[in-house]
Amino acid sequence: MTDHHLIDEIQHVSLAMFRKNFFGVYHGSISARIDSESFLINTRDAIFDEITAASLIRLEHGVEDYRRKTASLDASIHEEIYQRIPHAKYIAYSMPPYVTAYTLSHDLFVPKDYFGDSILGEIRVYDLQEFDGWYRRAPAAIAEYFARHPGHLMLIKGYGVYAYDRDLTEMAKKIAILENSARLMMLTC
Numbered sequence: 001m002t003d004h005h006l007i008d009e010i011q012h013v014s015l016a017m018f019r020k021n022f023f024g025v026y027h028g029s030i031s032a033r034i035d036s037e038s039f040l041i042n043t044r045d046a047i048f049d050e051i052t053a054a055s056l057i058r059l060e061h062g063v064e065d066y067r068r069k070t071a072s073l074d075a076s077i078h079e080e081i082y083q084r085i086p087h088a089k090y091i092a093y094s095m096p097p098y099v100t101a102y103t104l105s106h107d108l109f110v111p112k113d114y115f116g117d118s119i120l121g122e123i124r125v126y127d128l129q130e131f132d133g134w135y136r137r138a139p140a141a142i143a144e145y146f147a148r149h150p151g152h153l154m155l156i157k158g159y160g161v162y163a164y165d166r167d168l169t170e171m172a173k174k175i176a177i178l179e180n181s182a183r184l185m186m187l188t189c
Contacts, residue, residue, distance in 0.1 A: 006032055006040065007053050013172045014042075014051045022094035022175060023048035028160075029074035029093045032168070033082055037061050042072050073135065080139035081164055084147050088164040090171050095160035098182035103157045109182070116181030120153070120174065127157045134159070153178060 014030055017023050023030075028048060031041035038060045042048070046055035057071050061079055068075065078091045102109065109123040126145055128134055142162055145154050153174055154162040161178065165171035 011051045014048045018048040022096045029072040031078045031091045033089050043070050076139045080143040084143040089166045090168045091164045096179035102182045111181035113184050115177050125155045
């Protein structure tokens with residue numbers, strides 16, 4: 001896969017996720033592993049319905065240079081996941097409104113619809129305990145969660161969803177199924 005094709009793929013999925021309200025104007029992150037030592041991630045000022053090559057930046061693991069200041073605030077989280085989960089090819093952080101609202105009052109996500117149940121199953125909601133210091137704790141906590149749990153989705157109470165997968169479209173599809181399941185449950189309450 002060429003870098004141009006990879007950028008096109010990220011643009012397409014990012015726009016779809018923005019239109020579904022999974023990403024905000026400057027809120028969220030999406031990345032792709034380039035090789036064992038580097039990954040592409042959106043910049044801090046990326047607008048997710050207009051991702052271009054200029055709004056993606058290549059980072060090398062463990063290299064603290066000027067690019068880190070331009071990269072997404074979530075870059076250290078993505079980096080830690082890539083280092084701990086070798087089969088992760090794509091990562092996204094999103095804040096789908098129904099799922100995020102659901103996490104505020106539930107400890108376990110149990111989908112009641114066919115697709116949610118058959119594709120996702122039950123997902124434990126991670127409680128970050130307190131907001132203070134979350135970005136300092138997040139890289140290790142999120143990577144550790146994925147290392148210990150079999151699924152590719154992490155629901156974080158009041159914060160949103162982290163997801164990873166080998167296929168970008170499959171990752172986006174799982175987030176969409178998750179949000180649709182949460183929406184259906186919220187509408188039936």
